[in-house]
Amino acid sequence: MALAPAAIVMAAGKGTRMKSEHPKALAPLLGQPLISYVLRALEAAGASPIIVVVGHGAEQVQQALGERYHYALQAEQLGTGHAVMQALPHLPADAAHVLVASGDSPLVTPEVFHALYETALRTDAACVLATALLDDPTGYGRILRDAAGAVVGIVEEKDATAEQRAIREVCTSFYCFRADALRDALPQLDNQNAQGEYYLTDVIGILAQQGARIETWQSPDPTLLLGVNNRWELAQAAHALRMRILKQLCLEGVTIVDPATTYIEPTVHIGRDTVVEPNTHLRGNTTIGANCILGPDLYLQDTQVGDRCHLFRSHIVGARIEAEVSVGPFAHIRPGTVLHRGVRVGDFVEIKNVEIGEGTKVLHLTYLGDATIGRNTNIGAGTITCNYDGARKHRTVIGDNVFVGSHATLIAPVTIGDGAYIAAASPITDDVPPESLAIARSHQTVKEGWVRKRRESKQHGAGGNEQ
Numbered sequence: 354m355a356l357a358p359a360a361i362v363m364a365a366g367k368g369t370r371m372k373s374e375h376p377k378a379l380a381p382l383l384g385q386p387l388i389s390y391v392l393r394a395l396e397a398a399g400a401s402p403i404i405v406v407v408g409h410g411a412e413q414v415q416q417a418l419g420e421r422y423h424y425a426l427q428a429e430q431l432g433t434g435h436a437v438m439q440a441l442p443h444l445p446a447d448a449a450h451v452l453v454a455s456g457d458s459p460l461v462t463p464e465v466f467h468a469l470y471e472t473a474l475r476t477d478a479a480c481v482l483a484t485a486l487l488d489d490p491t492g493y494g495r496i497l498r499d500a501a502g503a504v505v506g507i508v509e510e511k512d513a514t515a516e517q518r519a520i521r522e523v524c525t526s527f528y529c530f531r532a533d534a535l536r537d538a539l540p541q542l543d544n545q546n547a548q549g550e551y552y553l554t555d556v557i558g559i560l561a562q563q564g565a566r567i568e569t570w571q572s573p574d575p576t577l578l579l580g581v582n583n584r585w586e587l588a589q590a591a592h593a594l595r596m597r598i599l600k601q602l603c604l605e606g607v608t609i610v611d612p613a614t615t616y617i618e619p620t621v622h623i624g625r626d627t628v629v630e631p632n633t634h635l636r637g638n639t640t641i642g643a644n645c646i647l648g649p650d651l652y653l654q655d656t657q658v659g660d661r662c663h664l665f666r667s668h669i670v671g672a673r674i675e676a677e678v679s680v681g682p683f684a685h686i687r688p689g690t691v692l693h694r695g696v697r698v699g700d701f702v703e704i705k706n707v708e709i710g711e712g713t714k715v716l717h718l719t720y721l722g723d724a725t726i727g728r729n730t731n732i733g734a735g736t737i738t739c740n741y742d743g744a745r746k747h748r749t750v751i752g753d754n755v756f757v758g759s760h761a762t763l764i765a766p767v768t769i770g771d772g773a774y775i776a777a778a779s780p781i782t783d784d785v786p787p788e789s790l791a792i793a794r795s796h797q798t799v800k801e802g803w804v805r806k807r808r809e810s811k812q813h814g815a816g817g818n819e820q
């Protein structure tokens with residue numbers, strides 16, 4: 354394709370219909386800001402530069418999106434036409450074509466922008482307009498055509514007659530303008546309409562009146578172009594995007610057992626032959642290897658997982674998990690945790706900021722925090738690292754081939770050498786050298802016949818009372 358088109362994304366509006374304190378552009382959609390989907394599609398289509406029109410919550414939006422985009426401030430939100438006008442000074446003088454998009458339409462794909470730009474190049478139209486044919490066009494601007502089928506303008510729903518409202522072809526707020534036509538038409542807008550706004554949609558009528566060529570590109574899949582104005586539409590967009598992600602993963606060789614209960618964000622990568630069981634949530638910066646079984650009932654966020662792992666019915670955030678690790682059921686793995694190859698973590702185990710060496714087992718009822726544990730060590734049921742003294746956190750270091758008996762209490766800072774044995778139920782306060790046994794508990798006392806003697810003395814006492 355020829356020189357890249359520039360792009361303007363409108364995102365200054367308050368999003369009144371969201372009924373929110375926060376700018377609509379940042380409404381979370383599968384873990385990403387609503388507007389980021391449009392921006393990524395534009396980037397993938399090769400648009401450059403991309404100018405984002407910000408206004409309501411401008412600083413917040415700019416901070417969230419960062420330096421990769423140019424920003425134009427629309428201090429007062431006087432309409433979509435006014436928004437695009439604010440971006441014009443940021444447009445490179447030699448830009449021939451400008452893609453204009455609404456920031457609230459997250460289902461758009463790079464192909465839509467390709468199609469608009471390609472049509473603009475091919476036809477030299479002043480504007481190529483993306484339209485959709487909707488069964489229920491409520492809320493959208495309607496496309497007005499003359500008897501010959503040529504576009505003559507767009508009428509907003511609030512300004513439309515009953516007859517115009519029956520039109521099912523709608524404006525989707527995706528356009529490719531010839532830059533000269535856009536620069537020429539924008540200053541001619543007025544705000545004589547139901548909302549008292551400068552409508553970008555009126556540019557089409559102005560251009561048509563001047564005899565300029567207007568082309569339309571109708572999306573074969575109208576859902577690509579749907580806008581999000583309220584939270585129900587946000588939920589519907591999330592569902593559509595989610596299904597798109599799950600389908601893509603399936604086609605790449607991942608088994609999704611139940612798409613209805615599987616939540617995978619667009620930032621997640623999964624290897625082949627991995628099976629995702631029902632009620633699994635994979636979020637954030639997460640990568641999963643090949644041949645894993647994930648779920649049922651798994652929440653995993655910002656975690657790297659190697660091949661052939663089995664993770665189920667657990668909550669895992671901010672961890673690095675090597676190959677052949679198993680976790681679950683009912684484990685809670687917290688940030689800073691590294692599980693090396695072949696580690697096994699079982700039920701009711703909480704692990705925070707701990708590195709665990711190859712082949713080590715932590716199978717039942719355990720809290721490990723701020724520790725380093727070696728290879729092939731066995732952490733018995735009920736082991737607790739006491740890492741917090743009420744003011745500061747301390748580390749526990751456990752070597753290779755250590756046996757920590759059940760219900761040991763490891764009072765940090767403490768180091769247990771390679772091959773050591775910790776007797777069950779021992780509170781360990783001092784370092785244990787390698788290959789040694791540490792027992793820290795009082796000796797058991799057995800009083801033989803104690804029960805019998807007590808019974809007899811009770812009977813004596815009772816007899817005495819009867820007399």
Ligand code: UD1
Pocket residue numbers: 363364365366367368406408427429430431432433434435436455456457458492493494495507509523524525526552553554579580582
């Ligand atoms: C707009 C179109 C409508 C189209 C629909 C498709 C206009 C006048 N109407 O209506 O024909 O069918 O999109 O989704 O263009 N914005 C600004 N500054 C403003 C006003 C809006 O930046 O002063 C931004 C908003 O943040 C939003 C986008 O422009 O991202 C569209 O605004 P919105 O109010 O959602 O327009 P719609 O009513 O959806």
Ligand code: CA
Pocket residue numbers: 455457580581582
């Ligand atoms: Ca909208």
